[in-house]
Amino acid sequence: MTETVSVDLPGRAYDVVIGQGLLSQAGTRIAPLLRRPRVAIISDETVAALHLDALQAGLNASGITSECLTLAPGEGTKNWQALQTCVEWLLDQRVERGDIVIALGGGVIGDLVGFAAAVLRRGVRFVQIPTSLLAQVDSSVGGKTGINTRHGKNLVGAFHQPSLVLADIDVLATLTPRDFLAGYGEVVKYGLLGDAAFFDWLEQNGPALAAGDAQARVAAVRRSVEMKAEIVVRDETEQGDRALLNLGHTFCHAFEAATGYSDRLLHGEGVAIGCALAFDLSARLGLCAQEDPSRVRAHLRAMGMKTDPTDIDGDLPDAEALLDLMGQDKKVVEGQLRFILARGIGDAFVTADVPRETVLDVLRDALA
Structure with missing residues (x-):
């Protein structure tokens, strides 16, 4: 059961392969x-x-040597x-422009290693092998x-685009429930921003997906990757x-x-809370139905996820301080903070026209 999604960027197209047993196939695919x-x-x-032994065994089977x-x-x-x-370290390994660097890990490793590959010799190719749900879908x-x-x-x-992404569903079995659900926050985001039918599907299939259903996991990762x-x-x-794609991220x-x-606070947990607050803000501005934020929270809670700032352990700054922290966000344009808001589930849009x-008010209520 393997699915392939192509990212068809002119001159930099690559495949995202999603399925089981991909670590053992790494050599033939790379x-x-x-x-x-x-x-x-x-x-x-x-x-x-x-997972390193399994990856290196897969590479060795195709006569590919590796250092890690x-x-x-x-x-x-x-x-x-x-x-x-x-x-x-990559320079010590005498990595050349024609070589491949593999990022084996979650989002932190993928982001860091991808950046290292981007600046090394002004750009060497790299392959992403994401080992968390969050990294696989986003x-x-x-x-x-x-x-x-x-x-x-x-x-x-x-x-800096990868040359290939291998999303092995089997590795998700080694995640803690918390880490898996953090990644699920990004999966839900895709339904909320642009595919109401996918969100409907998640409401029905989310529990099976969390319980380890491989077919459901492949389907969820595939649809998320397609949308991205x-x-x-x-x-x-x-x-x-x-x-x-930054719905909830501000x-x-x-x-x-x-x-x-x-x-x-794990990143995907913050995304889930952020999505709920984005729908709160959208409803308060009269953009979406008042029922939409409740539906978003109901699904997140049904999956056992955080939905509000009060679910975060420890003290948080007040609303004004949090808004100041938002001011460092990459989505600030000419000093104006852009928000991703929604006219409904599956219908997000970008705007800077949001009264401070x-x-x-949304933050104060959420912190209360």
């Missing part, structure tokens, strides 16, 4: 990209302990120091790479439509900054 039978792998300690650098796990690794470590596709700084999340980076690929092809560098990034990018006081 070999056509190689000029010489060797690759450099970068992973984190947690993922490498679980492992980094500390977690969002704290996505920084300048780790970027320097990656680039200098961060591994579309070519956004980068690191965090003290100013905020993903403010330094580059657009369609938007990326229309707007690769986020000049317009691609901003829709709120999310403020909460992530407020919690120090720590395990208090209305946003503050």
Whole structure:
């Protein structure tokens, strides 16, 4: 059971392969990209302990040798120091422009390694092997790479498309329930922003998907990737439509900054809370039905997910401070913060025409 979604960017097209047993097939799938039978792998300690042997066995079966650098796990690794470590290690490995770098891990590793590949020798090719649900449906596709700084999340980076993405559904079985559901926050986002029928499907099939149903997992990842690929092809560098993919992220990034990018709040958890708040804001502005935010929260709660800032452990800043944190978001244009709002489930749009006081009211109510 393997599905392939093509990202048809002119001159930089690539496939996202979704299915079971892809680690063991890595060699046969990557070999056509190689000029010489060797690759450099970068992973984190947690993922490498679980999946590196299987990947290297799959590569060895096709006569491909590999070396691997492992980094500390977690969002704290996505920084300048780790970027320097990656680039200098790749140079130590004498990686050439014709070689392939493999990012084996979740969103942190994918973003960091993709950025290292983008700047190494002014650009070497890389393959994404995402090992979290969040990375499989979102961060591994579309070519956004980068690191965090003290100013905020993903403010330094580059657009650098992978040459191939291998989304092995089997590796999701090693995720903790919390990590899996964090990724599910991004899956729900796709239904909310542009496919009401997909959201309907998730309401029916979400529990089976969370329980490990492989067919449901392949279907959910495939539809999410299809939607992202369609938007990326229309707007690769986020000049317009691609901003829709940030539904929930304006709120999310403020909460992530407020919690120090720590395990208090995983990215997908912040996205889920942010989506609920985006629908609150949309309803308050009269854009969508009052029932829509309740339906969004009902599904998230049914899946056992966070839905409100009060679900985040520990204290948070007040509404004014959170709004100030939003001001560092990448979606600020000429000093104006852009929001992704919705006219209903499956009908999102981008706007800067949002009264500051209305946003503050939504935040105050959410924090109460």
